[in-house]
Amino acid sequence: MTEIAGRVAVVTGGGSGIGRGLALELAAQGAAVGVADIIYDNAVAVAKAIRDAGGKAHPVKCDVIERDSVNAMRDEVAKALGPVSLLFANAGATSFEKVTDMTERDVDWIIHVNMMGVTNCILAFYPDMARARDGHIFATASTAGLMPHWIPYHAPYSGAKMGIIGLMLNLRMEAAEYGVGATVLCPGGVVSNMKAKNMSYRPERFGGPTDEEVRITSSFIEHDKLIFRPADEVARLCLKAVRANKPMVISDGKMRDIFIRTYQTLVHDAFDFVDEFDAQDENLRTRQKN
Numbered sequence: 270m271t272e273i274a275g276r277v278a279v280v281t282g283g284g285s286g287i288g289r290g291l292a293l294e295l296a297a298q299g300a301a302v303g304v305a306d307i308i309y310d311n312a313v314a315v316a317k318a319i320r321d322a323g324g325k326a327h328p329v330k331c332d333v334i335e336r337d338s339v340n341a342m343r344d345e346v347a348k349a350l351g352p353v354s355l356l357f358a359n360a361g362a363t364s365f366e367k368v369t370d371m372t373e374r375d376v377d378w379i380i381h382v383n384m385m386g387v388t389n390c391i392l393a394f395y396p397d398m399a400r401a402r403d404g405h406i407f408a409t410a411s412t413a414g415l416m417p418h419w420i421p422y423h424a425p426y427s428g429a430k431m432g433i434i435g436l437m438l439n440l441r442m443e444a445a446e447y448g449v450g451a452t453v454l455c456p457g458g459v460v461s462n463m464k465a466k467n468m469s470y471r472p473e474r475f476g477g478p479t480d481e482e483v484r485i486t487s488s489f490i491e492h493d494k495l496i497f498r499p500a501d502e503v504a505r506l507c508l509k510a511v512r513a514n515k516p517m518v519i520s521d522g523k524m525r526d527i528f529i530r531t532y533q534t535l536v537h538d539a540f541d542f543v544d545e546f547d548a549q550d551e552n553l554r555t556r557q558k559n
């Protein structure tokens with residue numbers, strides 16, 4: 270059971286959306302919170318809201334794509350609030366475009382901010398937690414990673430988010446040896462600033478920032494397939510999962526059947542295919558005879 274009260278937490282992407290919800294809820298449950306974000310003004314606003322409500326918080330500018338920036342953020346939060354034992358590696362950015370319509374920098378940004386963003390945070394915080402034999406790592410992936418064929422024109426994002434799920438579920442076994450917990454969040458739809466502000470998070474070396482809205486090739490988001498939950502509700506769900514050291518949190522309970530159907534079809538097809546191949550394969554029959 271990972272308690273929240275009295276701990277020091279860091280939330281990346283803490284200035285907006287899910288991260289903001291997590292930061293406010295962590296503070297409400299008694300944690301001191303390092304609010305880390307590439308948009309410093311938003312981190313400052315969230316830290317101020319926490320302090321105004323009587324909590325403890327420290328805002329930090331941080332680009333999770335840059336390892337030095339993440340390490341500097343860790344040191345600054347430790348100096349201001351104490352050593353961090355709860356990491357929420359949540360910052361991310363999205364795209365809904367065909368790969369053929371994307372530049373190399375478009376793709377690089379999405380892979381780096383999501384996959385390397387989480388990886389850099391784990392490298393910065395996890396070894397200290399393992400040494401202290403205490404702590405919890407939480408990372409935000411996506412339903413698009415859990416079920417990559419569900420949303421069209423989302424390949425780099427789905428790939429990076431599936432990578433985060435693999436990283437977290439595997440790391441969880443190792444972390445358990447040190448008494449460190451690990452939870453990965455796969456949100457469905459959550460109310461946030463992603464659609465309006467996404468391109469403003471894009472660092473200069475990846476061709477940003479710009480003030481355009483996120484480009485959506487497919488009309489998927491307009492379909493009534495996603496329920497968008499408020500971030501504060503999702504944050505409460507996440508912290509309950511952290512306390513119980515759950516491996517994975519899914520924010521949209523309506524997706525159970527579509528998930529099971531999708532994977533049943535995919536997995537049966539792949540196993541049927543290899544069974545059929547093996548049944549017809551002369552080499553295999555000869556090998557089995559000898």
Ligand SMILES: NC(=O)c1ccc[n+]([C@@H]2O[C@H](COP(=O)([O-])OP(=O)(O)OC[C@H]3O[C@@H](n4cnc5c(N)ncnc54)[C@H](O)[C@@H]3O)[C@@H](O)[C@H]2O)c1
Binds near residue numbers: 409
């Ligand atoms: N909202 C949803 O429906 C949804 C669904 C699935 C997954 N997610 C994931 O949830 C996470 C949070 O997104 P959100 O929906 O709250 O969106 P949001 O746009 O409201 O928040 C994203 C935050 O990440 C920050 N950020 C972006 N790049 C950064 C960088 N390089 N370094 C540090 N901070 C950076 C932004 O400044 C922003 O504060 C993301 O990882 C996103 O992929 C969201």
